[in-house]
Amino acid sequence: MTQSRRTLPPLNALRAFEASGRRLNFRAAAEELGVTQGAVAQQVRALEDQLGLRLFLRLSRGLALTAYGTSYLADVSRAFDTLAEATGRLLDRPETVTISVTPTVATKVLIPRLAELYAALPDIDLRTVATEALSDFDRDQVDIAVRLTRPPFPANLQAQLLFRQELVAVASPHLVKGLTLPLTGEELRKLPLLHDSHDHWRVLLQSREKLPGATFNHTTLALDAALAGQGVVLACRAFVTADLEAGRLVRVTEETATIGPDYFLVRKRSSSPRKAVDAVWDWCATRLSLP
Amino acid sequence: MTQSRRTLPPLNALRAFEASGRRLNFRAAAEELGVTQGAVAQQVRALEDQLGLRLFLRLSRGLALTAYGTSYLADVSRAFDTLAEATGRLLDRPETVTISVTPTVATKVLIPRLAELYAALPDIDLRTVATEALSDFDRDQVDIAVRLTRPPFPANLQAQLLFRQELVAVASPHLVKGLTLPLTGEELRKLPLLHDSHDHWRVLLQSREKLPGATFNHTTLALDAALAGQGVVLACRAFVTADLEAGRLVRVTEETATIGPDYFLVRKRSSSPRKAVDAVWDWCATRLSLP
């Protein structure tokens, strides 16, 4: 078997034989394979030559299989069917699309819209992977990512801007009850400030010093704290839109600061686009960007 | 299915994947396939690219199959096994060798030596086809032929002289009982002459006229008539050697006439010689030629 693996006939010639045997006509087989009649005839001739026997009888009008050809065709067809089925299964596998996002994007942007995604693309099984950083599309079997990045992008990546980091200062309405909004800088500094690992307060307040206040390693945690009335958090507008609309948070100043880098939808360019990935990509591009 | 036949991945890439998956090492797979490591890696990369998913995890030291790779490998291996088995069956088929000869050669030369052939090559199953003319090696699935022909031969044919047409006049000893051998031309003309379709008597006797006597459409029939004492036949020495040695026939004159064309062993040149055919060819070349 190992032996015969090495002496397998040219596979493309086998494919030509299989098609020709099914159609009993080189021209039809050629059409099916997308080549010319001569190419198929040549391949089959080479195969017969290598095997040292005729697979077809050449009739004046078409082909007929020899006894050898008939039995060989049955086996070869079976093998190609196996390959076709296996490949089909591989490609038609449950349309799982894996999206890799930061924890904050997951909590604040993606998860709230999952129901909508499911309604729009019911056949797609989305796997959400929340990690701080994406190491490798292939290794992690990730189809699409949302990442904080900036151009230029490597040629093998496709990237589309989702939203910029438009920072707004927000707090629970309970925290600022009795104060007039927007707050002045003076008033703001008196409130507890909540920090995430990006520490954008210094940018917004143009402060050189380290500002006091609780620190969280994920923006989403700082936001949770803000929702709980524990302070004012500076967050990307995209992450708080829903909470603002629902009145769970309020903007405490009118200032905004847009800083880089930006949130991009990213994927690897592939020569064989998967429909499900395309669909999720398109959905993300429209629904995850700010209106 | 017809659909997926068209979208089958590149077959050579599948073969590279199969070997790599078995060995879990591109270099080993490359060696098995007789190419370089780069070639295999390239093929596998192209396959993964087309399928749009990773089949292998590239580890620092070798490869590991992904989940997709594992299940795909099983199916692809199965398909290649099918092909290998089918091809093996086709090539290891009972070693039938077909030899096409004229009826006379069959009766007088080949069949008397079949036992010897079987003793020399017991694993070979010889199929003897006796026909007046050979139309087509391929069409008739003929491996070797013995034919009356003359050079030059087409480049795709291999030919080897077996024996020339050395005509001798023979008769049953009963027919010439009482006569002194060799006969004179005079005496010869008084005996019944047996004719086959070649009608060589006119050559030997330098006769312009049509000579009288029974006519047979095969030399072998004329010889049978001679054996039965019905006349004198002019036949190729090669066809009567055994009967002469056994005393069933005697030469009635000492004259011989060698005429063209000659008997040649002929076969089609093939890029994939079959051992059994080679063996029969060699046997014929030595055993069927005159000593």
Add this chain to the structure above:
DNA sequence: TGCCAGACTGTAGAAAATCTACTGGATACG
């Protein structure tokens, strides 16, 4: 009968796929 259409064969040159030969990066092992 003569001729055309449609089938395959065979071949030379063009086009494409594949391979080789490297360079380079990563990791395990002593």
Add this chain to the structure above:
DNA sequence: CGTATCCAGTAGATTTTCTACAGTCTGGCA
């Protein structure tokens, strides 16, 4: 740390494959 052994990636060479076209053969048709 240096060495050996993986795999990745690339450019150019090589080989394979395809196309285009000329030939041959045969059946059907006027």
